[in-house]
Amino acid sequence: MEGASVDHLAHERIRAEFDVEAMKIAWAGSKHAVDVADRMARLVASDPVFKKDNRMMLGRKELFKNTLRKAAHAWRRINELRLTEEEASMLRIFVDEPGYVDLHWGMFVPAIKGQGTDEQQKKWLPLAYKMQIIGCYAQTELGHGSNVQGLETTATFDPKTDEFIIHSPTLTSSKWWPGGLGKISTHAVVYARLITDGKDHGINGFIVQLRSLDDHSPLPGIVVGDIGTKFGNGAYNTMDNGVLRFDHVRIPRNQMLMRVSQVTREGKFVQSDVPRQLLYGTMVYVRQTIVSDASKALSRAVCIAVRYSAVRRQFGSQDGCPETQVIDYKTQQSRLFPLLASAYAFRFVGEWLKWLYRDVTERLQANDFSTLPEAHACTAGLKSLTTSVTAIASLTYTVCNLSITVFQSCLIHYVETVLLKEAWALTEVLGMALKNVENYVVAMDIFVAVGFLSYLLSMFLPALTKEIMLFCFCSCNSSLSLCAAEDWLKPSVILEAFEARAIRLAVNCAKNISKFPSQEEGFSELSADLLEVAIAHCQLIIVSKFIDKVKEDIQGHGVKELLQILCNVYALSLVHKHLGDFISTGYITPKQGALANEQLRFLYAQVRPNAVALVDAFNYTDHYLGSILGRYDGNVYPKLYEEAWKDPLNDTVVPDGYHEYVRPLLKQKFTVSRM
Amino acid sequence: MEGASVDHLAHERIRAEFDVEAMKIAWAGSKHAVDVADRMARLVASDPVFKKDNRMMLGRKELFKNTLRKAAHAWRRINELRLTEEEASMLRIFVDEPGYVDLHWGMFVPAIKGQGTDEQQKKWLPLAYKMQIIGCYAQTELGHGSNVQGLETTATFDPKTDEFIIHSPTLTSSKWWPGGLGKISTHAVVYARLITDGKDHGINGFIVQLRSLDDHSPLPGIVVGDIGTKFGNGAYNTMDNGVLRFDHVRIPRNQMLMRVSQVTREGKFVQSDVPRQLLYGTMVYVRQTIVSDASKALSRAVCIAVRYSAVRRQFGSQDGCPETQVIDYKTQQSRLFPLLASAYAFRFVGEWLKWLYRDVTERLQANDFSTLPEAHACTAGLKSLTTSVTAIASLTYTVCNLSITVFQSCLIHYVETVLLKEAWALTEVLGMALKNVENYVVAMDIFVAVGFLSYLLSMFLPALTKEIMLFCFCSCNSSLSLCAAEDWLKPSVILEAFEARAIRLAVNCAKNISKFPSQEEGFSELSADLLEVAIAHCQLIIVSKFIDKVKEDIQGHGVKELLQILCNVYALSLVHKHLGDFISTGYITPKQGALANEQLRFLYAQVRPNAVALVDAFNYTDHYLGSILGRYDGNVYPKLYEEAWKDPLNDTVVPDGYHEYVRPLLKQKFTVSRM
Ligand SMILES: Cc1cc2nc3c(=O)[nH]c(=O)nc-3n(C[C@H](O)[C@H](O)[C@H](O)COP(=O)(O)OP(=O)(O)OC[C@H]3O[C@@H](n4cnc5c(N)ncnc54)[C@H](O)[C@@H]3O)c2cc1C
Ligand SMILES: Cc1cc2nc3c(=O)[nH]c(=O)nc-3n(C[C@H](O)[C@H](O)[C@H](O)COP(=O)(O)OP(=O)(O)OC[C@H]3O[C@@H](n4cnc5c(N)ncnc54)[C@H](O)[C@@H]3O)c2cc1C
Numbered sequence A, B: 001m002e003g004a005s006v007d008h009l010a011h012e013r014i015r016a017e018f019d020v021e022a023m024k025i026a027w028a029g030s031k032h033a034v035d036v037a038d039r040m041a042r043l044v045a046s047d048p049v050f051k052k053d054n055r056m057m058l059g060r061k062e063l064f065k066n067t068l069r070k071a072a073h074a075w076r077r078i079n080e081l082r083l084t085e086e087e088a089s090m091l092r093i094f095v096d097e098p099g100y101v102d103l104h105w106g107m108f109v110p111a112i113k114g115q116g117t118d119e120q121q122k123k124w125l126p127l128a129y130k131m132q133i134i135g136c137y138a139q140t141e142l143g144h145g146s147n148v149q150g151l152e153t154t155a156t157f158d159p160k161t162d163e164f165i166i167h168s169p170t171l172t173s174s175k176w177w178p179g180g181l182g183k184i185s186t187h188a189v190v191y192a193r194l195i196t197d198g199k200d201h202g203i204n205g206f207i208v209q210l211r212s213l214d215d216h217s218p219l220p221g222i223v224v225g226d227i228g229t230k231f232g233n234g235a236y237n238t239m240d241n242g243v244l245r246f247d248h249v250r251i252p253r254n255q256m257l258m259r260v261s262q263v264t265r266e267g268k269f270v271q272s273d274v275p276r277q278l279l280y281g282t283m284v285y286v287r288q289t290i291v292s293d294a295s296k297a298l299s300r301a302v303c304i305a306v307r308y309s310a311v312r313r314q315f316g317s318q319d320g321c322p323e324t325q326v327i328d329y330k331t332q333q334s335r336l337f338p339l340l341a342s343a344y345a346f347r348f349v350g351e352w353l354k355w356l357y358r359d360v361t362e363r364l365q366a367n368d369f370s371t372l373p374e375a376h377a378c379t380a381g382l383k384s385l386t387t388s389v390t391a392i393a394s395l396t397y398t399v400c401n402l403s404i405t406v407f408q409s410c411l412i413h414y415v416e417t418v419l420l421k422e423a424w425a426l427t428e429v430l431g432m433a434l435k436n437v438e439n440y441v442v443a444m445d446i447f448v449a450v451g452f453l454s455y456l457l458s459m460f461l462p463a464l465t466k467e468i469m470l471f472c473f474c475s476c477n478s479s480l481s482l483c484a485a486e487d488w489l490k491p492s493v494i495l496e497a498f499e500a501r502a503i504r505l506a507v508n509c510a511k512n513i514s515k516f517p518s519q520e521e522g523f524s525e526l527s528a529d530l531l532e533v534a535i536a537h538c539q540l541i542i543v544s545k546f547i548d549k550v551k552e553d554i555q556g557h558g559v560k561e562l563l564q565i566l567c568n569v570y571a572l573s574l575v576h577k578h579l580g581d582f583i584s585t586g587y588i589t590p591k592q593g594a595l596a597n598e599q600l601r602f603l604y605a606q607v608r609p610n611a612v613a614l615v616d617a618f619n620y621t622d623h624y625l626g627s628i629l630g631r632y633d634g635n636v637y638p639k640l641y642e643e644a645w646k647d648p649l650n651d652t653v654v655p656d657g658y659h660e661y662v663r664p665l666l667k668q669k670f671t672v673s674r675m
């Protein structure tokens, strides 16, 4: 990839049993996607303004200023080169620095697109597209996160002036966390309780200007600032997550986002005939983005970990031969390879979600909602929307959880050294998992969205019908017929096992809930169990999408074979990890579980010679990875050594503070202690 | 605890069903221990020099200088107040900032104590005790971590001058990571390959002066510096982890640590009759410290998480009532309470290890080793030493792993907000897990140290004796007789289940190993499974030590009862987590597993009213916790808000960089993009 220096991992790359270029296409989705990513990644990597390696050494202010510089430069390049939307968003990905632009493009624009009327879109979107205004998404408050319905900020309609008065009545109503808010945004979509004529109509979105377009000072009645330095050198400290308070700030009535609900000139609150489910659109979009971001973060971490594990040698040297590569240790493989497989699994499920989002959006737009009764809409096109929300909710949960696992694994295990030394990729994972998603709460959505639980509950509540009995009987009493370890390689076997586990856990849980005096009580008492059902459910989705992917027509020598292996690694490592679920629901025996584990070892052996090539297929530049341990050429040690000397602490041989605080101590100015 | 302001958690504290003051004693070990900790914690908290809250805002150099200042001030106070060793080390704990002193007292001094001869101790320890020299522990090299036997630095004896020549022959032989080395230490214990007369005698320790005691400049032939900024704002950046290279540096012969091996004036290499196992002493000491540090870090994180979960409210508000405290959600409890129980479990097992270390040391010192053949020594007093090493190895592994779990949990779950905003306690956990311990490698020690595996192997290799058959039969075919959820509360039931799981997993593993052509191959192929056996083994130790603790005579209303509940939470949450192990070894049935999970819910309900009081019993000051979310008085929101404004980014309303990088963009100096 880069440079012309010696490739210390060449011996690994030669061993690959598949066509890496073809795998790049399978990973990226198309030849076109590979090309665009490749061009944008090189563009960024070769531009000195986008240098990343000094980030750890900058104070908050310099770090932040440097981010502003990068954002402006990126925008200039996007314009100069007349990049397409696809190219521009790729370029931003490779600039790889959280900043106000992410919220502008990722939340502010989609909110207006999703919740604004046609006129509102016509007015605001061109300004936003040209960045003549910069926007953020101001929902979360100091006292209110997951519970959006509990927000306290008010937007009270004043019919006299045809305005809304935006106000922060309490300390806990201060907006808190929105990215881009602290120092940069000129505008925000602010979520607030709509009040007309003394009546509370719940949460709605409003476009509010925050700062003067002339001198950037906050407008009257607005107090705004940054919430302070966050954990992790740099990363989210390049972002101005902000705090915001309103003191009776007035905005015109037409700045309420009115696609779904409106307030008339007279102050009447009206619901439009656009089905509320359409609002899910933005949510689906945002969550799908999160899944895709998380899979990116996971693959970066895995890429670093695999390469460094191939470079790093420890123990096992005999008569002067080099030591064993740590990637050859089975313990290392059992930590790394499931995560490598997960990176691929998430990539494919993310692509599927993107497709689903487009598909659902198109189908919805084809309908004329004014003529569709809401109930009808629910069954037809909306059914798949709901499914997608569910899927996304579940997947977001799993993906974020798994990102944490890779973070954790990197932590203790293979890149022990990485973590305290260089952690860009990992910090990103962290940010990912924390941002926007309240995982547990999201997982609970599954039940709410699909009505899955009430469906199951209905099965076990007193009036059991014969059909339902039959259904339960069929799906709950069979067991897996499998005698040899190789049988675990069959997609049908894997799929059945995951299906059986998911449905039986759910059935058990529903049975237990039915024992409580009320459904609510059971639901709340057993919520931890429900969570486990949710996890089982979404792992099933991921496994089945991976299996579908492998069935597709995939080009390139060995590519399909390797994807099949990764798919099996992903599934069987989950069987091992959740063995208690699989066995206790009675579908598989302990013996069969042991066979899965045995098969897993054989699969690891098949992954091993391909491991480095499999992470090469992500096609990440060294600039994007931002990790010495993960360098493409494996030339780790000289670079680590070289970098160390650049630390400010090495500016002088004798450190600042020596004369005041160390020398007196050594020269024993103190009396001898009693020790 | 501090201040006189309103206690927002008073309603929680009133609910406690036990005597918190008595629990403090149970936690700390004695009334005396509580008093010392209390005095030292207040001393630190009330001293402005020890302020911690500006750490996030300092650049590396200022941060480091500030640490030097704190260390000097602590030393001055220790001397002025004529503190005892116990008090001094408590004070250092509460200063709570990693620094060169930790390595000086924690590694340099113990290494000399453990590996130095009496004369060497007499010469060097007084200098170290008075801090007339400052030392570090320089073992790890750029290319060599866990594999100490692979170190490349050489110490070649020169009989002409009666000196050793310390040399770094390669880049990878550079010392890399030692704390305190980068900028401060005047001396180091350096580990290097001893070479006499062309012969390599393996790794030995040497006391080497690194810097001038006059002007602190590195001595001739020595290149030394800091390895650079690490991940996490502050925390380990207060430490000067260092890099060090030697170019033929000469030291007198008597600076080799010669308790175990000597080099004579003539250059002869001699092994002393002190059994090598004695060397384990330092290792045991250091590992025991790590267990205790890790339990401290875990309890801090849990304290913050529990308090914030009691303050934080989300959802469930009805008719204007406040929302539900998030600690009331069962999902939250199922994440928090096992960790709370683990904090107690680790505290007690740590105390037990400390006792074991003292006991073993005393017993060893009572023997006259010059008359003891090594083989003999192995069986007698040393047997318990080996056990302790094993125990410590295993426990270190588990504790560190669990600290990561709490870190992880904090991450995604209850203190979502904490992490990116304030992470002192958590960073410490991180450092803990990464430092000194290579977890996986350590876990492998179990088998090596106890010979446990070869014991098991011998059972299944061809020559099976009748006795062994019988043993296996007895211990492997029984199963748990348990019908009601309450039966899971019996210590005997818990202990049996953990024992059966540990032994059966080991037996299965040994059986599988015996199927391989050679034992080595089996060992290496199944190392991931062996690791799981190791984990089962050390969880058994922790559970059994917790059970022992509860059996002791414990004072105070309700204290014993609460500890019993926590012990059961610890054990049953592990049964649930590792259900696959427990069921597949055939000792418990899926039904019994479900009962354990059911019982766990009842236990959570019993913990709930006591949760805040249980973390209060750790007796941590707000200064030590260093967390706004974890404040004793629960007054979170006003303080978060207040702190935000202190960030450097809020120094000006319009940020640095606005005029260069934001205004031109808003004023549309660029041509319109194609988007
Ligand atoms: C990096 C970052 C960037 C962000 N950017 C933005 C932004 O641009 N705009 C914006 O508006 N917001 C932003 N946020 C805020 C984000 O939306 C919230 O953090 C998120 O909604 C979760 O809310 P919370 O942090 O208040 O957690 P809370 O809702 O207070 O939850 C705390 C914990 O309580 C538990 N809990 C809560 N409710 C329940 C329940 N019903 N059942 C069981 N357990 C429960 C959960 O375990 C949860 O972890 C950002 C946050 C971060 C970390
Ligand atoms: C904060 C911090 C402070 C430190 N302070 C000091 C100090 O004061 N003095 C000092 O001398 N050192 C210090 N160290 C270094 C520390 O001792 C090493 O990090 C530790 O010994 C692990 O070595 P390593 O990092 O080189 O990992 P490696 O040994 O390279 O291991 C890398 C990975 O390879 C795998 N692996 C290695 N061997 C095997 C095997 N046989 N089987 C299976 N898997 C294997 C493991 O998963 C491991 O995680 C410090 C480190 C840190 C992070």
Ligand SMILES: [Ca+2]
Pocket: A232, A233, A234, B232, B233, B234
């Ligand atoms: Ca920093």
